Amino acid sequence: MVLKNLPRFDLISDRTDEEEDYEEKTKDDKDVVADNLGDIGRYQLLVGLLFAIMEIPHGWCMLMHKFISPNIEHWCSQPESYQDWTVEQWRNFSSPDGDSCNIYARNYSAYAGEAFNQIDVAVINTVPCDKWDYDTTMFQNTIMEKFNLVCEDKIMTKMASSVFFAGTGVGVFIAGLLADRFGRKKTLLLFVVIFMLSGISSALAPTFELWLAARFLWGFASLGLRSVKIVLALELVGSSWRAIVCVAFIEGGWTLGYLSLPLVSWLLPDAVSLQFLVALGFLPFAPFLLLITESPKWLLATNKREECKKAIQRIMKFNKINKEITLHDECDRKDSSGNFFDLFRTPYIRRVTIVISLAWFALGTLYFGLSLHMPQFDANIYLIFFLSGLV
Numbered sequence: 001m002v003l004k005n006l007p008r009f010d011l012i013s014d015r016t017d018e019e020e021d022y023e024e025k026t027k028d029d030k031d032v033v034a035d036n037l038g039d040i041g042r043y044q045l046l047v048g049l050l051f052a053i054m055e056i057p058h059g060w061c062m063l064m065h066k067f068i069s070p071n072i073e074h075w076c077s078q079p080e081s082y083q084d085w086t087v088e089q090w091r092n093f094s095s096p097d098g099d100s101c102n103i104y105a106r107n108y109s110a111y112a113g114e115a116f117n118q119i120d121v122a123v124i125n126t127v128p129c130d131k132w133d134y135d136t137t138m139f140q141n142t143i144m145e146k147f148n149l150v151c152e153d154k155i156m157t158k159m160a161s162s163v164f165f166a167g168t169g170v171g172v173f174i175a176g177l178l179a180d181r182f183g184r185k186k187t188l189l190l191f192v193v194i195f196m197l198s199g200i201s202s203a204l205a206p207t208f209e210l211w212l213a214a215r216f217l218w219g220f221a222s223l224g225l226r227s228v229k230i231v232l233a234l235e236l237v238g239s240s241w242r243a244i245v246c247v248a249f250i251e252g253g254w255t256l257g258y259l260s261l262p263l264v265s266w267l268l269p270d271a272v273s274l275q276f277l278v279a280l281g282f283l284p285f286a287p288f289l290l291l292i293t294e295s296p297k298w299l300l301a302t303n304k305r306e307e308c309k310k311a312i313q314r315i316m317k318f319n320k321i322n323k324e325i326t327l328h329d330e331c332d333r334k335d336s337s338g339n340f341f342d343l344f345r346t347p348y349i350r351r352v353t354i355v356i357s358l359a360w361f362a363l364g365t366l367y368f369g370l371s372l373h374m375p376q377f378d379a380n381i382y383l384i385f386f387l388s389g390l391v
Contacts, residue, residue, distance in 0.1 A: 039238025041319035048245045051229045052253035057281025059257020061222045067265040069143050069157045076103040077131035101151035102126035140270045147208040167219030175224030184232040184295045191225035199279020203272050235295040258389035262382035
């Protein structure tokens with residue numbers, strides 16, 4: 001009885017008459033792709049496969065912070081005159097036990113050349129280190145090592161991840177606006193170029209500030225091009241194949257990227273080399289991207305009927321389909337244009353937008369939070385990351 005009195009959360013209850021009339025008018029609309037090309041064909045399968053393979057470097061880019069910014073052991077730098085000492089001996093002599101940020105205020109040149117067991121180690125005051133050595137047995141040239149992000153600056157490694165994901169949020173928004181304004185293909189090519197240039201800049205950045213700016217742009221391009229790629233792939237197939245293209249192809253490519261990243265990082269433990277590899281990951285696919293056609297649905301929605309016919313003709317020729325092209329007048333509506341604010345114009349659309357946005361924010365935070373901050377359990381970092389990808 002109590003349950004009956006609870007308010008019912010109904011997305012449909014706030015629909016306006018305008019929205020219901022629009023749905024009634026459009027539910028019988030013809031699909032320009034399905035009508036002329038069928039639900040799927042050789043061209044669409046190859047484009048889906050191309051986009052799936054492109055998900056691999058995209059996945060590397062989104063997840064590689066784990067391997068370019070690991071928490072590696074460090075200590076106050078050991079002078080060349082003490083190179084005959086082991087690292088353990090130097091650390092015991094120069095710093096308090098477990099302290100990697102401070103060094104004893106000694107005249108170290110007075111002890112140069114002496115054996116460790118001949119020196120009487122006295123505990124004195126400490127001063128902050130101004131230079132560090134790092135454990136490079138597993139990772140080299142990490143951002144911690146390259147920019148000395150240790151001690152009071154250690155928090156910067158966490159901020160670096162936040163800046164990258166801030167870029168993804170901006171990029172996916174801008175990509176949507178550009179794709180609607182200038183087309184899917186042009187926007188995709190633009191973001192691929194930004195992806196490669198920002199990745200190379202990240203690898204070559206001489207300062208942490210420039211590296212952060214490059215990482216922001218890298219995140220901007222990475223998720224932006226993925227969103228455009230998915231839209232273009234879905235607009236090329238019929239409704240019965242959309243879930244297959246999105247899940248089996250594109251998400252399958254993401255999974256391959258996730259699972260292969262530990263192996264790639266193990267083969268390339270140098271963070272600079274890893275960033276170069278990821279940045280150039282799209283380069284082999286650039287010629288194929290130039291060959292794909294613009295989305296016929298976008299061309300028709302923007303009243304570019306002749307260009308739409310040419311795009312369909314190219315696909316039909318590749319798929320070996322011989323029939324007349326059909327463009328329905330219903331698809332050429334004057335009210336087909338829209339903008340960002342239409343997502344909040346009516347109560348129903350506004351509620352759907354808010355719910356979906358919150359859901360994606362929560363899922364994304366949980367997914368990447370677990371992926372990038374998975375506890376190591378005193379085990380091999382590559383193995384743990386691979387097992388988390390299987391989950």
